[in-house]
Amino acid sequence: MRTYHSTRSNEAPLTAKEAIRRGIAPDGGLYVSDALGTVQIPLVDLSEMSYLDLAREVLRALLPDFSPAEIDACASEAYEKTFASAEVTPVVDIAPMGSDGTPASVLELWHGPTSAFKDVALQMLPRLMARTGSNDGAEDEKIMIVTATSGDTGKAALAGFADAPGVGITVFYPEGKVSRVQELQMSTQEGANVAVCGVRGNFDDAQTAVKQIFADRELAERLCAQGVMLSSANSINVGRLVPQVVYYFAAYAQLLRAGTITCGDEVEFCVPTGNFGDILAGYYAKRLGLPVARLIVASDANNVLFDFLTTGTYNRKRPFFTTTSPSMDILVSSNLERMLYYLSDGDVELVSQLMGELADEGSYTLPDELLSKIQEVFACGWADEDEVARAIKACWDENGYLIDPHTACGYHVLSQMPAAPGSKARILLSTANPYKFPRAVAGALGLFCPPDDFACMQVLEKATGTCAPTQLAALQDKPVLHTDVVDIDGMASFVEQAAGGLK
Numbered sequence: 001m002r003t004y005h006s007t008r009s010n011e012a013p014l015t016a017k018e019a020i021r022r023g024i025a026p027d028g029g030l031y032v033s034d035a036l037g038t039v040q041i042p043l044v045d046l047s048e049m050s051y052l053d054l055a056r057e058v059l060r061a062l063l064p065d066f067s068p069a070e071i072d073a074c075a076s077e078a079y080e081k082t083f084a085s086a087e088v089t090p091v092v093d094i095a096p097m098g099s100d101g102t103p104a105s106v107l108e109l110w111h112g113p114t115s116a117f118k119d120v121a122l123q124m125l126p127r128l129m130a131r132t133g134s135n136d137g138a139e140d141e142k143i144m145i146v147t148a149t150s151g152d153t154g155k156a157a158l159a160g161f162a163d164a165p166g167v168g169i170t171v172f173y174p175e176g177k178v179s180r181v182q183e184l185q186m187s188t189q190e191g192a193n194v195a196v197c198g199v200r201g202n203f204d205d206a207q208t209a210v211k212q213i214f215a216d217r218e219l220a221e222r223l224c225a226q227g228v229m230l231s232s233a234n235s236i237n238v239g240r241l242v243p244q245v246v247y248y249f250a251a252y253a254q255l256l257r258a259g260t261i262t263c264g265d266e267v268e269f270c271v272p273t274g275n276f277g278d279i280l281a282g283y284y285a286k287r288l289g290l291p292v293a294r295l296i297v298a299s300d301a302n303n304v305l306f307d308f309l310t311t312g313t314y315n316r317k318r319p320f321f322t323t324t325s326p327s328m329d330i331l332v333s334s335n336l337e338r339m340l341y342y343l344s345d346g347d348v349e350l351v352s353q354l355m356g357e358l359a360d361e362g363s364y365t366l367p368d369e370l371l372s373k374i375q376e377v378f379a380c381g382w383a384d385e386d387e388v389a390r391a392i393k394a395c396w397d398e399n400g401y402l403i404d405p406h407t408a409c410g411y412h413v414l415s416q417m418p419a420a421p422g423s424k425a426r427i428l429l430s431t432a433n434p435y436k437f438p439r440a441v442a443g444a445l446g447l448f449c450p451p452d453d454f455a456c457m458q459v460l461e462k463a464t465g466t467c468a469p470t471q472l473a474a475l476q477d478k479p480v481l482h483t484d485v486v487d488i489d490g491m492a493s494f495v496e497q498a499a500g501g502l503k
């Protein structure tokens, strides 16, 4: 059962439960399992399977030390009443996006409580986490979840962990670099165990500081003396990644049921990407037997992944752009490390060396052979701000279908790229409800945007005949409960203070 270990070392293997509880390895690596793919998900049954059935299958395959009863309970609690769609992640057809007429569709991942795809994982992670302790829980330390957010993870994690027993959560977001709606979603969060704090810096600064907080032995000892350990709700936690594998299968199952594809057909997925978590889950799905012709990485103007996947050099020393797709404004893409681990066939020395170079020099270059292997699986593209706006408009004009700026990066990239040879369907992952970014979306459609974001929502509703999710529209009447802002070097003491208040 001890199948998990760090991407940077084969020593000290852990169970899935331990990997989830710890979040990140003490050497700074991410937890991976060499058993990935040894259990395959049978395709023949797929068209009969509901989202919950698929969630149970995938979780059992990837988290072998959770009992079937635990997995069943987690899946029901996470998805039965929390998502506003019976399919959980429904597929919607759009017009083909290339001259060859390959069918195209959008996989809507934002029907959860916070209207972004992070809910799919963050409704599950707290349920998994709650089952990682000793049987009676009496001896267990309390867990303080510390999370840096580029905009959407924070609220989804707060919604998942608020008032969870034995757990506290601290969220750091880059002040002034998230949308107004995103900021209000976090600053109005209720719950006795939640702390929310703005950071003077960008997401990468905050994420790096959080990783340093995890690696701070002295802090860990002080917290341990109070009976508290730190863990992560970012996609560096394998408990975040695994639930995201499910919807790749769910999309395929829906296309089978619709008759768009037949069993065994290859399909391609285009994924708006920042920290590489979502698209990595697609790679896990491929390893579990899903016929994936290709995974397309779609970036915004922060196109570090595009340069990396085309040249083999990862270079984080570059200008940072604040865009209309803030959740993808990332220069250090954490989950790439897991991809490098798997595509180098588990070469922990190589991964350690490359990650060391990234930390010390700000860049690294892949061996040619590894780059070619990666390029066989991953294609890439990116969209600048004008292209994002034009994609929102084009998708609306051609399909009467509204997409948010993150999804629009993917829409642009798909529209520029011919279908992969052999691919029978193209699936664009839609990562946020357009009403999370009403100003950018209304602006792209050429509508008049009042200064207030909630007034923008109404303009958008009127012009398109679509509806803002009630949980977003209701934000304007909620009291702001969190107003703290700290410098990067104030983050650790903020965490310590929040941990001190844990009951």
Ligand SMILES: *Cc1c(COP(=O)(O)O)cnc(C)c1O
Pocket (backbone or CB within 6 Å): 116, 117, 118, 151, 152, 153, 235, 272, 273, 274, 275, 276, 277, 278, 279, 327, 328, 406, 407, 431, 432
């Ligand atoms: C987090 C997020 C992304 C990027 O996902 P990664 O797993 O970090 O690649 C894209 N779009 C939206 C709306 C997000 O919230």
